[in-house]
Amino acid sequence: MTDAPSDAVITVRGVRNQFGTHLVHDALDLDVWRGEILGVVGGSGTGKSVLLRTIAGLQQPAAGTITVLGTDLSTATEDQRKAIEARWGVMFQDGALFSSLTVRENVEVPMRSVPGLSRETVRALADLKISMVGLPYLAGDKYPSELSGGMRKRAGLARALALDPDIVFLDEPTAGLDPIGAADFDQLIKGLSRSLGLTVFLVTHDLDTLHAICDRIAVLAERKVLVTGTMQEMLSVDHPWVHSYFHGPRARAALDHANSQTAGKGD
Numbered sequence: 001m002t003d004a005p006s007d008a009v010i011t012v013r014g015v016r017n018q019f020g021t022h023l024v025h026d027a028l029d030l031d032v033w034r035g036e037i038l039g040v041v042g043g044s045g046t047g048k049s050v051l052l053r054t055i056a057g058l059q060q061p062a063a064g065t066i067t068v069l070g071t072d073l074s075t076a077t078e079d080q081r082k083a084i085e086a087r088w089g090v091m092f093q094d095g096a097l098f099s100s101l102t103v104r105e106n107v108e109v110p111m112r113s114v115p116g117l118s119r120e121t122v123r124a125l126a127d128l129k130i131s132m133v134g135l136p137y138l139a140g141d142k143y144p145s146e147l148s149g150g151m152r153k154r155a156g157l158a159r160a161l162a163l164d165p166d167i168v169f170l171d172e173p174t175a176g177l178d179p180i181g182a183a184d185f186d187q188l189i190k191g192l193s194r195s196l197g198l199t200v201f202l203v204t205h206d207l208d209t210l211h212a213i214c215d216r217i218a219v220l221a222e223r224k225v226l227v228t229g230t231m232q233e234m235l236s237v238d239h240p241w242v243h244s245y246f247h248g249p250r251a252r253a254a255l256d257h258a259n260s261q262t263a264g265k266g267d
């Protein structure tokens with residue numbers, strides 16, 4: 001709905017995803033612009049996570065093309081795929097950390113594929129990522145089971161940032177966090193996106209997140225991206241699900257909260 005900037009880092013055209021006879025996406029199109037935070041919403045089972053996995057190369061679409069940073073994933077050679085995969089990071093809901101590795105070792109895992117990095121460099125880079133996500137230095141020595149849910153998410157984000165990606169994919173980053181922890185995590189994502197120029201593809205159910213940090217929102221419904229636009233634009237979309245999502249009681253509470261935050265900043 002908003003005017004399209006010319007610099008799409010992700011272009012999805014005509015994508016179909018299905019499991020057996022269950023058609024999840026059909027003729028799905030989406031563009032993600034460089035440096036934006038895109039929030040992907042939709043009812044349960046509309047295929048938000050499947051879309052994330054498809055774009056992040058973890059699942060093959062049955063049809064359609066996905067171009068990331070200029071590379072068509074369906075025609076890319078093995079080497080091109082590896083090169084492009086190094087330019088994005090993925091954070092799953094629970095952090096998806098290896099339980100037998102410390103936080104630092106988890107963050108080091110993606111770096112091991114980079115030739116020529118000494119052990120000391122890898123360790124120093126991992127510690128840098130750990131501090132960038134707001135974890136205390138000592139968290140690097142801890143195992144995932146020794147961390148709170150919020151710290152595990154931060155550790156997952158540190159691992160997603162391991163290779164200085166251009167794009168991060170976040171699957172429900174604030175799910176399971178208390179409201180203060182969720183708001184802190186929102187600000188962390190926004191700060192990293194703005195300071196590093198990161199493009200963020202973020203699947204969420206969290207209306208506060210949409211208000212606080214998303215530049216645009218993409219709504220999944222009827223097996224496709226039904227509409228994209230700013231929060232303001234979502235409020236005037238005439239579609240039953242979109243209307244009830246953005247005008248329901250939770251949406252009103254999130255809007256009131258966002259307005260009070262903005263008013264507070266003006267004090």
Ligand SMILES: Nc1ncnc2c1ncn2[C@@H]1O[C@H](COP(=O)(O)OP(=O)(O)OP(=O)(O)O)[C@@H](O)[C@H]1O
Nearest residue numbers: 019022024042043044045046047048049050051203
């Ligand atoms: N590996 C799989 N095999 C079979 N069906 C799958 C698989 N992965 C996902 N699905 C189905 O695809 C549909 C979309 O799943 P997905 O997890 O993407 O939904 P979602 O929009 O992220 O849902 P939620 O908001 O509940 O997390 C669901 O019906 C799900 O059961």
